[in-house]
Amino acid sequence: MQNLYIAPTSSTPEVNFQFDQHQLSLRGESYPENAQAFFGPIMQAVQNYLPSLQSTQVTVDVQLAYFNSSSTKVLLELFSLFNDAAVAGNYVTLNWHYIEDDETILEFGQEVADDFTALDFHPCALVE
Amino acid sequence: MSLTDFHRFKELARQENVVFYYTGYFSQSIVTAMGDSLRLRLSSLDASQTARRKLFSVFVEMAQNVVHYSADHLTATDESDHEIRMGSLWVGEADGHYYVVCANPISSEGAAHIRAKLEPLRTMTNDEIKALYKEKLRAEGEAGSKGAGLGFLTVARDSSNPIEFDFVDETGTAGPFTTFYLKATI
Numbered sequence: 478m479q480n481l482y483i484a485p486t487s488s489t490p491e492v493n494f495q496f497d498q499h500q501l502s503l504r505g506e507s508y509p510e511n512a513q514a515f516f517g518p519i520m521q522a523v524q525n526y527l528p529s530l531q532s533t534q535v536t537v538d539v540q541l542a543y544f545n546s547s548s549t550k551v552l553l554e555l556f557s558l559f560n561d562a563a564v565a566g567n568y569v570t571l572n573w574h575y576i577e578d579d580e581t582i583l584e585f586g587q588e589v590a591d592d593f594t595a596l597d598f599h600p601c602a603l604v605e
Numbered sequence: 606m607s608l609t610d611f612h613r614f615k616e617l618a619r620q621e622n623v624v625f626y627y628t629g630y631f632s633q634s635i636v637t638a639m640g641d642s643l644r645l646r647l648s649s650l651d652a653s654q655t656a657r658r659k660l661f662s663v664f665v666e667m668a669q670n671v672v673h674y675s676a677d678h679l680t681a682t683d684e685s686d687h688e689i690r691m692g693s694l695w696v697g698e699a700d701g702h703y704y705v706v707c708a709n710p711i712s713s714e715g716a717a718h719i720r721a722k723l724e725p726l727r728t729m730t731n732d733e734i735k736a737l738y739k740e741k742l743r744a745e746g747e748a749g750s751k752g753a754g755l756g757f758l759t760v761a762r763d764s765s766n767p768i769e770f771d772f773v774d775e776t777g778t779a780g781p782f783t784t785f786y787l788k789a790t791i
Contacts (some may be wrong), residue, residue: 487637508640508665510633510672543658546755547666550742580656581662581763582634 478529481522489515490541496526502538502584514549520555535559535567540574540603541582549585556589556596563595570597577602621697624650628693630679631671640665643696652703656791659763660696660703664787666756667707668694675709676782702765704790711785716772719785725768726761734761764789 478496485491501523509515518558537559544552556571563569573586583600590598606614618626624646627639643664647657671692679689692709711719726734738758762770769788774781 488633488642508636508669510636510669543661543665544668545662546759550755553742576654579658580655581658592743 481519483519492519494519494522494526499533499535499547500538501535502540504538504540507541507548507552508543508545509548512545512551515552516548516555520551520558523541523555523558527558527567530567533567535562535569536572538572538574542576549601553592555588556593559595560593560595563594563597568597569595570599572601574601574603577604612744615722622699623695623697625696626693626710627695629691630689631668631675631692632689633672636665636668636672639668639694640760654746656703659716660705660791662763663760663791664694664696666759667705671707671709674711676712676715677710681729702790704788706786706788708784708786710782713781714782716783716785719770720772722757723768725785726757727767729761734758738762760787760789
């Protein structure tokens with residue numbers, strides 16, 4: 478399946494989903510006007526990718542300095558897909574990168590970990 | 606406006622510690638440009654990473670609220686992308702706290718609906734707001750919402766004091782309208 482790369486803008490993150498390497502990363506900021514429209518094709522690609530896996534180690538790196546409320550909702554849906562894949566017998570590591578003293582981003586990451594217990598969650602503090 | 610008036614306007618903004626002020630049409634590209642400008646100002650201010658992120662978060666939620674919901678629009682009301690709507694937004698500092706105020710015209714019927722959403726948030730504790738936020742985040746989207754329906758809750762969550770709001774009835778060239786004001790202090 479084809480890898481997915483979307484270059485970052487001021488209000489949308491860099492999307493680098495190397496499906497052939499099972500390495501997926503989101504970096505930057507996310508506050509598009511319409512989060513459903515931006516993430517729709519990304520969700521679709523992930524939905525095509527995950528069912529093809531069998532006992533596969535997938536690494537997801539998320540390094541988002543800021544995301545708005547509508548992006549938050551879509552991100553939760555995205556992590557739910559990864560959690561389903563982990564429940565289905567894959568190993569999904571979620572590396573959650575956050576700026577050390579940004580408690581809101583860390584708290585959201587911990588909520589993701591609490592909600593989706595099949596994910597191997599690693600909080601990674603970035604020291605400025 | 607004479608240059609003297611302009612000077613008074615600018616002086617008032619300085620005295621009131623206005624960090625940023627914009628009035629006019631809001632679109633996503635204007636919000637992004639304002640965001641970049643605000644970021645630059647914030648980076649030179651003595652504020653923690655958490656405070657800066659909260660301020661930026663409140664700014665984005667309020668500005669995108671104008672893009673999506675202001676009653677004065679250049680685009681069709683049923684569009685969910687590339688919207689352009691009228692509003693005002695300012696960021697200031699008072700008593701060691703930053704605040705964001707946003708104003709935009711709404712329909713007269715809109716006031717009751719917004720009041721019903723905001724009034725309960727004023728008396729809730731931080732923990733109650735966080736709990737409601739968590740619940741709404743996992744709930745199905747609200748009818749009529751173009752985002753996640755979490756904008757006001759996010760503003761309340763990131764605000765250190767209860768949010769303040771007001772509705773002012775005004776008369777415009779096209780007839781009476783209501784201006785909605787929302788203020789959050791970080």
